[in-house]
Every structure is written in C-alpha cells, then in structure tokens.
Amino acid sequence: MKNFEVNYATCMNTTPEHNKTGNTRKMGISMFMLAWAVLFIMGVVLFDDLLADQYNPNHSPASHTTQEGIKEVTLQSNRQHHYLANGLINDHKTVFLLDTGATDVVIPQSLAKTIGLKANGQQQAYTANGLVTVYRTTLNSLQLGNIRLQNISASINPAMDKETVLLGMSALKQIEFTQRGETLILRQYDD
Incomplete structure (x- = not known):
C-alpha cells in the first residue's frame, strides 16, 4: 500500500518538491513577462517623446x-x-x-x-x-x-x-x- 501511494503521488505530480519547482517556474515566467511588458511600455513612452520632439523641438522656446x-x-x-x-x-x-x-x-x-x-x-x-x-x-x-x-x-x-x-x-x-x-x-x- 505504501508503494502505491508513492507511485500515485509521483504520477499526479503532487510531491512537495514538485509543487515548489512548479510555483517557482510559474513565478519566473510571470516575472519574465512583466519585465518585457515594462520594457515595452518604456519603449513606447520614449519613442513617443522622441517623435514629439521631432515634430515640435520648441516645447519651451x-x-x-x-x-x-x-x-x-x-x-x-x-x-x-x-x-x-x-x-x-x-x-x-x-x-x-x-x-x-x-x-x-x-x-x-x-x-x-x-x-x-x-x-x-x-x-x-x-x-x-x-x-x-x-x-x-x-x-x-x-x-x-x-x-x-x-x-x-x-x-x-x-x-x-x-x-x-x-x-x-x-x-x-x-x-x-x-x-x-x-x-x-x-x-x-x-x-
């Protein structure tokens, strides 16, 4: 019976070690996506400012x-x-x-x-x-x-x-x- 519980837990990927690894991986992917989103937004803002300066270089004459x-x-x-x-x-x-x-x-x-x-x-x-x-x-x-x-x-x-x-x-x-x-x-x- 004990052998069956171990195999069942392994098949269901519910071991404590697997849960830690899965949560860490999910958090890493989330942080990676968040970092790219922040970089994208910063790029849009910077590019928008650059275009605005090219259109009107005299914001404060x-x-x-x-x-x-x-x-x-x-x-x-x-x-x-x-x-x-x-x-x-x-x-x-x-x-x-x-x-x-x-x-x-x-x-x-x-x-x-x-x-x-x-x-x-x-x-x-x-x-x-x-x-x-x-x-x-x-x-x-x-x-x-x-x-x-x-x-x-x-x-x-x-x-x-x-x-x-x-x-x-x-x-x-x-x-x-x-x-x-x-x-x-x-x-x-x-x-």
Whole structure:
C-alpha cells in the first residue's frame, strides 16, 4: 500500500518538491513577462517623446532680453523644416506653426471654443484646401517665449482639424525674424 501511494503521488505530480519547482517556474515566467511588458511600455513612452520632439523641438522656446531691451526668441526647425513652438493665446496653452503665407493668426474652431474666442463676423479666405468661410476675432494676447503681443487680428477656421495655430502675418508683422540655417530668431523691439 505504501508503494502505491508513492507511485500515485509521483504520477499526479503532487510531491512537495514538485509543487515548489512548479510555483517557482510559474513565478519566473510571470516575472519574465512583466519585465518585457515594462520594457515595452518604456519603449513606447520614449519613442513617443522622441517623435514629439521631432515634430515640435520648441516645447519651451529659448528666450532672453538683450541689454538694449530687445526680446529674442530662438526656434529650431523640425524635420520637415517647419517652425513649431509652444505658446499662449489669452493665457491658454497652444502650439504655433509659423506661417508667413497666412494673412492672420488662424485658429481651429475647436480650439477657439476652448479658449472662449468670440466671432465678430465672417469672410471668405483662400487656404491650401481652397476657399473657406472663416470668422474674424481678436486675441487679447499672444505669447511666444518672452515675446508678448496684444490685440492681434485673427481668424477662426472651422475647416481646420488639428489643434495647431497658424501664426500668420497679423502677429509676425509686429516682430522681426531672421533665419540662419535651421534656426529662426524672433525679435520684439520696445516702442
């Protein structure tokens, strides 16, 4: 009878030694899978940050004021040779795309609603996508680095599907800008 119990226990893999080995193996596999999951998540986060930096290398634009009182902001171009930078409209965070071909600062309608901008009439505008109806508005303030502009003419464009604001000539005409290679320097002179 004793011989039968040993053989039965061996066949059923229920010996204390086997249970320890099985539990250790399960724990090892679980830890291995957890380690790979953590590495995968870290890779995704790192890759996402890398892509974000390539799209907008100016999350915190470099800015300073010269001894003469000139405010300067230095921007680096992205991989597509565009100048994007984080900034503020009426103290709300936004991303600007500098666009010397745009007459006004152009704001997507969804962002305009978030900021609380009011439309002051409509007009037709020619865009890369053809003729569209836009709505006139005025920005109380627009800030890029330490450059701050006030009472800027702008347009709300319902056809824009991204949250990026086109920083057009209604703002850019108030500052000086110089491009050298992949760097753009914006300067605001005190009046």
